[in-house]
Amino acid sequence: MELELVMTAVGNVFEPETFITMIVGVVLGVLIGALPGLTATMGVALLLPLTFGMAPLPGLLVLISVFFGAIYGGSIPAILLKTPGTPAAAVTVIDGYELTKQGLGGRAMSISIVSAVFGGLFSTTVLILVAPQLAQVALRFNSPEYFALALFGLSIIISLSSTASLSKGIMVGLFGILISMIGVDPIIGVARFTFGNINLLGGLSFIPILIGIFAFAQVLVMIEELFMGKRSDPPMKIKSVFPRLSDLNRCKWTMLRSATFGSLMGAMPGVGADISAYISYNEERRWSKHRENMGNGEIAGVAAPETANSATAGGSFIPLLTLGIPGDAVTAVILGALVMQGVRPGPALFTEQRELLYSIFSGMIVSNLLLLVVAFIGLRFFIKILSIKKEFLIPAVVVLCVIGAFAINNNIFDVWVMLIMGFIWYAVGKFGFPQSPLIIALILGPMAEREFRRSLVLSNGSYSIFWESPIVVVLVTLAMITLFMPVLKPIFLKIFKPAKPASNGGQDNE
Amino acid sequence: MKIGSILATLCFMILGAVFFVLAGDLASGSGGDVGAGFFPRAISVLMIICGISIIMGEVRKNSPELFFNSFITKSILMGLISVAYVFFMELLGFVIATPIYIFAYLLLLDQRKMLMNTLYSVCVTAVVYYVFRELLNVRLSVSFLGI
Numbered sequence: 001m002e003l004e005l006v007m008t009a010v011g012n013v014f015e016p017e018t019f020i021t022m023i024v025g026v027v028l029g030v031l032i033g034a035l036p037g038l039t040a041t042m043g044v045a046l047l048l049p050l051t052f053g054m055a056p057l058p059g060l061l062v063l064i065s066v067f068f069g070a071i072y073g074g075s076i077p078a079i080l081l082k083t084p085g086t087p088a089a090a091v092t093v094i095d096g097y098e099l100t101k102q103g104l105g106g107r108a109m110s111i112s113i114v115s116a117v118f119g120g121l122f123s124t125t126v127l128i129l130v131a132p133q134l135a136q137v138a139l140r141f142n143s144p145e146y147f148a149l150a151l152f153g154l155s156i157i158i159s160l161s162s163t164a165s166l167s168k169g170i171m172v173g174l175f176g177i178l179i180s181m182i183g184v185d186p187i188i189g190v191a192r193f194t195f196g197n198i199n200l201l202g203g204l205s206f207i208p209i210l211i212g213i214f215a216f217a218q219v220l221v222m223i224e225e226l227f228m229g230k231r232s233d234p235p236m237k238i239k240s241v242f243p244r245l246s247d248l249n250r251c252k253w254t255m256l257r258s259a260t261f262g263s264l265m266g267a268m269p270g271v272g273a274d275i276s277a278y279i280s281y282n283e284e285r286r287w288s289k290h291r292e293n294m295g296n297g298e299i300a301g302v303a304a305p306e307t308a309n310s311a312t313a314g315g316s317f318i319p320l321l322t323l324g325i326p327g328d329a330v331t332a333v334i335l336g337a338l339v340m341q342g343v344r345p346g347p348a349l350f351t352e353q354r355e356l357l358y359s360i361f362s363g364m365i366v367s368n369l370l371l372l373v374v375a376f377i378g379l380r381f382f383i384k385i386l387s388i389k390k391e392f393l394i395p396a397v398v399v400l401c402v403i404g405a406f407a408i409n410n411n412i413f414d415v416w417v418m419l420i421m422g423f424i425w426y427a428v429g430k431f432g433f434p435q436s437p438l439i440i441a442l443i444l445g446p447m448a449e450r451e452f453r454r455s456l457v458l459s460n461g462s463y464s465i466f467w468e469s470p471i472v473v474v475l476v477t478l479a480m481i482t483l484f485m486p487v488l489k490p491i492f493l494k495i496f497k498p499a500k501p502a503s504n505g506g507q508d509n510e
Numbered sequence: 511m512k513i514g515s516i517l518a519t520l521c522f523m524i525l526g527a528v529f530f531v532l533a534g535d536l537a538s539g540s541g542g543d544v545g546a547g548f549f550p551r552a553i554s555v556l557m558i559i560c561g562i563s564i565i566m567g568e569v570r571k572n573s574p575e576l577f578f579n580s581f582i583t584k585s586i587l588m589g590l591i592s593v594a595y596v597f598f599m600e601l602l603g604f605v606i607a608t609p610i611y612i613f614a615y616l617l618l619l620d621q622r623k624m625l626m627n628t629l630y631s632v633c634v635t636a637v638v639y640y641v642f643r644e645l646l647n648v649r650l651s652v653s654f655l656g657i
Contacts, residue, residue, distance in 0.1 A: 053647060167564045171522055174557045178529055178550065185546040190537050192546055193529065216592075224585040226619065395615040396634050398592050399608055402599070403638055407648040415596050423589060430582070431515040449549045453539070461542035 009358035013366050018058040022363065025062035026370045027378065029069020033076070034382050035393065036083045040070035040273075041329045042215040046400050048207060048337055049407040056341040057356065061363040063337055067330050068367050071273055071313045072116035072375060075306055076382055079108045088273035088309040091281045095294065095301025108302050110243040113375040115255055115306035120368035122259035122307075123266060123314025127321070128361050130267075134322040135350040141323075143454040144465050148475035150448035153269045153325045154441060155479035168433045170483075176441025177448070179204055186450045187457070199413040206336055206442055208405040208418040213435050214329065216401045216422030221429075222390055242376070251303035254284055262308035266315020272328045272436070273309035280308030314364065321345050321357070325444065332439045512568050519564045526557030588618065603653030608635040 012018065025047075032043035044063050051059035074086030079096035092112065099108040141149070154173060182193045183203030194200040258280040265276040284304035285294050294301045316327030324346040326332035338345050349357050375382075405418035425435060459465035466472050529550050539545035591614070599607040609631035616627045642648040 049648075050641065053645065165564070165567065167560055167567060171519065171557065171560045171564060174553050174560060175522055175525070178526065178553050178557065181529075181550050181553075185536070187543055188537055188539065188546050190546055192536060192550070193532060216589075219592075220585045220589050223588045223619075224581045227581045227584045389621075391616060391619040391621050392630060394619065395612040398595070398615075399612065399634060399638055402592070402596055403604075403642055403648070403650070406650075407642060410649050412596070412600060412651075419589075419593055419596065423586070426585070426589070427514075428518045431518050433518065452549075453543050456542045456544060459542060 005355060005358055006362075009355060010362045012057055012355070012359040013061070013362045015058075017055070018061060018363070019366075021054070021058040021062040022065045022367050023370055023374070025065025026069040026367060026374045029066035029071075030073035030076075030371075030375065030378070030382055031069075031385055032066065033070035033073020033085045033089075034385060035388065036077050036081075036085050038393075038397070039086050039214065039218065040067055040074075040088070041210075041333065042218055043070050044330050044333045045207065045210045045214055046397075046404050048333055049404045051337055052340060052407070056343060057359050057363070059341055060334070060337055060343075060360060061367065063334055064360070064364060065367040065370070067313055067334070068116075068120050068310065068364075068371055069374075071309050072113065072306070072371060073382070075112040075116070075302075076109070076379075079112060079302065080105055080383065086273075088277055088312075089305070090274060091277045091305040092302055094281070095296075095298050098295070098297035099299070099302065102297050104297065107244065107247060107299060109379060110376075111247050111251060111299050111303050112306045113372065113379075114243050114248065115251070115258075115303040116310040116375075117368050117372045118255050119259045119262055119307035119310030119312075120314050120371070121365060122256075123263040123311040124361065124364040124368065126263040126267075127314055127317050127364070131318055131322050132350055134318065135347045138323055138347045141347075141471070142469075143451045143458060144469050144472045145475070147448055147451035147455055148466070148469075148472040148479070149323060149325060150444045150451065152475045152479040152482070153319075153444050154448065155483040156269050165432055168431075169437050172433050172435075173437040173441040176438040177445030180442045180445040181449070186446065187453045199411065204417060205408055205414050206439075207333075207408050208414040209421045209442065210329075210333060210336075210439055211401050211405050212418040212421030213425040213438060215397065215404075216418060217425040217429060217435075219394055219397050219401070220422065220426040222394055226390055226394075247299050250290070251300050254288060254300040254303045255307045257283065257287065258304045258307035259311045262311025263315040265308075266312035266327055267318040269319050269325050269327050269440070273312040276312035277305035277309040280304045310368075317364070321349060321360070322347070326440060329436050329439050332443055335443060512571060515568045516565055519561045519568070523558050523561035526554040526561070530554035530558075588615070591615065591618070599651050601653065604650040605635065605639065606653055607651075608638070 013022075028047070029040070029043060032038045033040060043066050047063060047066055051062060054062070070086060071088055074084050074089030075092045075096065076085060078084040078089040078092040080100055082093055082097040084090040084093055096108045096112070099105060154177075180203070182200055184190070184201060185192055191201060261280045261283060262273075262276050265279065266273075281294075281301065281304050284300060285291050288294065288298075288300050288304075290298050290300050313330075316331045319325040319327050320331045320335060322345075324335065324344070326335045335345065343349065343353060343356065401418060401422075402415055405415045406412060408414055425433075425438075429435065455465050456463070466476070533547035533550035533554065536547035536550070537545060538547070591611075595607060595611040598611075601607075602610075609628075612631040612634055613627050616630070621627055639650065643650050
């Protein structure tokens with residue numbers, strides 16, 4: 001019965017409509033990732049409206065394929081131009097560009113492809129093995145547990161997204177929760193903060209805000225860079241693109257370590273591919289046999305971040321599919337796509353929509369394999385794409401932003417929302433206010449309020465419902481620790497750091 | 511970035527204060543529910559506290575006072591042209607407004623190859639029209655001329 005389900009699921013993925021859209025998705029994803037200025041989130045957000053007319057499976061798999069493609073695609077300019085195509089490829093620049101300077105760009109590119117595919121396949125396997133078990137635990141969740149989970153998700157995303165300032169990350173998260181309350185109250189059903197505007201009764205639409213802050217704001221940044229005269233040099237030519245056995249052998253343990261790190265970190269909400277790549281590279285500098293060469297054109301220095309960032313991409317589906325909690329901004333978009341397609345992520349997906357779930361799993365494996373083929377065959381073409389002038393890209397992206405925002409509800413109001421949020425985030429982004437907490441807060445904020453109030457209705461106003469469940473106590477404690485860790489860490493270090501022995505003036509006591 | 515950060519933070523705090531006041535008029539709950547105004551008020555208070563923390567941090571910092579430069583101004587002006595595009599798209603329709611917008615944008619970004627600009631503007635419009643109107647059945651703006 002289980003085997004029959006798996007065979008059906010695999011068959012669904014190889015239906016012509018689904019398979020062809022996956023190929024298109026991978027190609028588009030690599031292109032989007034390869035073009036500096038376009039990000040994976042932007043690509044997935046802009047393509048989301050296109051999936052509305054599709055059946056659920058091809059619609060979801062095209063976005064997933066774009067995601068995997070874009071995460072890999074960012075490594076192309078990182079290695080060849082010293083410019084990461086996506087934030088996730090920032091660490092790949094270190095050794096990747098060094099290899100290009102030494103005339104070994106082709107080897108770096110080939111190991112980057114293999115690492116990305118290995119990371120994606122590894123994390124998808126982890127997802128398939130772990131997700132059903134986690135879904136079993138989630139079946140026991142009730143309103144208090146969902147509230148605690150939302151709180152935990154919010155705390156991680158806020159604390160990890162705010163690299164410059166914890167307070168600014170918290171402020172953005174709170175802003176996201178506040179504007180998510182515009183619309184109709186989830187329990188009583190009264191209108192809140194609509195100012196009599198019928199367009200606000202349904203709340204602020206999530207997708208236009210996403211397109212605004214990730215795509216339109218990014219366009220404004222690209223325009224600014226153009227005026228500043230920031231242009232990339234044309235990419236260097238590369239020779240062979242097929243991997244050497246010696247390179248694969250050199251990087252085998254690197255890839256395994258980084259895939260494990262990446263999958264684990266992807267499963268934690270808030271840890272994006274960029275953080276994962278950085279941590280993995282750092283760990284590789286600690287554990288690798290070739291650590292002395294790291295930073296000077298070490299092939300393992302390309303393999304580590306590339307494996308980790310792709311593994312994070314796959315790992316981020318664990319909390320998404322089992323708990324309905326997006327792991328990062330891209331999975332937040334995919335959550336939006338799931339909801340629009342009538343798919344409810346969470347334990348119900350594992351009991352009521354198993355064929356679709358297994359089809360998604362199969363699709364993730366197939367899209368990684370497609371990436372392997374597409375990346376090797378199309379690499380020279382993708383490199384040529386790097387020469388496209390930003391001047392041509394910018395107006396086309398703006399048109400896509402406008403029409404994409406409009407297409408959600410066929411409502412021009414959504415376009416104004418998109419533009420306003422884009423301008424706001426272009427401005428506040430300059431002052432260190434991060435983007436990611438806003439999107440996650442828009443999703444988790446309403447969940448937190450709804451489940452908090454439902455819990456109180458269940459308990460007739462008694463707050464003791466929140467500490468009766470051990471799961472709630474653990475999650476809330478973790479949330480508090482995560483939120484206050486940046487403040488607590490220096491205090492702990494001061495208390496527990498061993499005192500330095502007193503200096504003896506440099507004399508030996510013999 | 512000090513003044514800019516402080517101004518942005520003040521805007522967030524003012525927004526929080528406005529929502530706090532408006533939430534006072536919302537229905538209270540029953541049967542254990544805290545009511546429609548509880549969460550907005552709690553979040554607003556947290557925003558104000560957070561804002562005070564950010565402002566104190568910014569005042570203590572010795573960071574550069576970058577606020578606006580000519581590149582940012584130009585970028586905002588180009589962004590406002592996109593706003594004009596949306597406005598005119600409602601009047602002139604997608605098919606007319608979009609190629610004009612793309613062509614004008616390319617000129618403003620110093621691309622002076624007229625034939626290339628024209629071809630590109632028309633092609634992008636055609637592709638987007640086909641994908642959204644024909645394939646996805648999205649109703650695009652139509653002008654008073656019916657196109």
